[in-house]
Amino acid sequence: MATRTQSRQSNRSTSNRAGSDRGAFSWSENAGPIIAAAIGGAALGFAANFGRKAMMQGMASSAGDWDEMLAADHDAALALFDKMLATDPTQTFKRKMLLMKLTHALDKHAHQEEMVVYPALREANEAGDADHLEVEHGYVKTYLYELGQMATDAPNWLETVREFRDAVRSHAHMEEEEVFPRFKQELSEEQNAKITSMVNRDGFWMS
Numbered sequence: 001m002a003t004r005t006q007s008r009q010s011n012r013s014t015s016n017r018a019g020s021d022r023g024a025f026s027w028s029e030n031a032g033p034i035i036a037a038a039i040g041g042a043a044l045g046f047a048a049n050f051g052r053k054a055m056m057q058g059m060a061s062s063a064g065d066w067d068e069m070l071a072a073d074h075d076a077a078l079a080l081f082d083k084m085l086a087t088d089p090t091q092t093f094k095r096k097m098l099l100m101k102l103t104h105a106l107d108k109h110a111h112q113e114e115m116v117v118y119p120a121l122r123e124a125n126e127a128g129d130a131d132h133l134e135v136e137h138g139y140v141k142t143y144l145y146e147l148g149q150m151a152t153d154a155p156n157w158l159e160t161v162r163e164f165r166d167a168v169r170s171h172a173h174m175e176e177e178e179v180f181p182r183f184k185q186e187l188s189e190e191q192n193a194k195i196t197s198m199v200n201r202d203g204f205w206m207s
Contacts, residue, residue, distance in 0.1 A: 074172035081165035
């Protein structure tokens with residue numbers, strides 16, 4: 001008849017063998033459902049983000065041709081500026097959130113123009129305008145950097161936002177009233193549709 005000590009040793013030996021068989025990196029019996037849930041959650045998250053992008057860009061593309069879509073971006077950015085200018089120094093959180101939205105909107109817009117429209121302008125022998133407009137994008141980035149480094153309750157915050165808005169408005173006016181209409185007149189229907197498709201595509205991935 002086995003003693004208690006012998007029984008305990010036998011149980012420990014059996015347990016150790018079972019653990020050794022599983023190995024240090026083996027999955028437990030419950031791992032399958034956990035992994036499936038993780039994969040499912042990731043897939044749902046991707047699908048939700050993809051759907052959000054599609055919805056946002058679908059709304060943008062409903063504005064019409066590429067130049068109308070970009071003009072709508074200008075209007076949206078200027079509206080964000082107006083909301084920023086309507087704040088006071090106590091609304092620091094609101095100012096930060098509005099600056100984040102503005103930064104994203106301008107980054108997306110600049111990407112669409114720099115990757116599609118300005119190269120198309122250069123191909124159409126409009127390199128001078130394309131280069132000028134792209135240089136102005138550099139100043140946009142400088143303003144975004146300055147505001148990002150500045151305390152949102154700083155005395156000159158509103159003044160900087162106002163100067164920034166004026167610069168964006170002037171840039172938008174040149175595009176909407178001078179460069180884009182002249183360029184669009186030179187495009188065939190096929191070329192116009194291609195640029196619209198490419199602007200919409202790049203906007204989708206940046207949404």
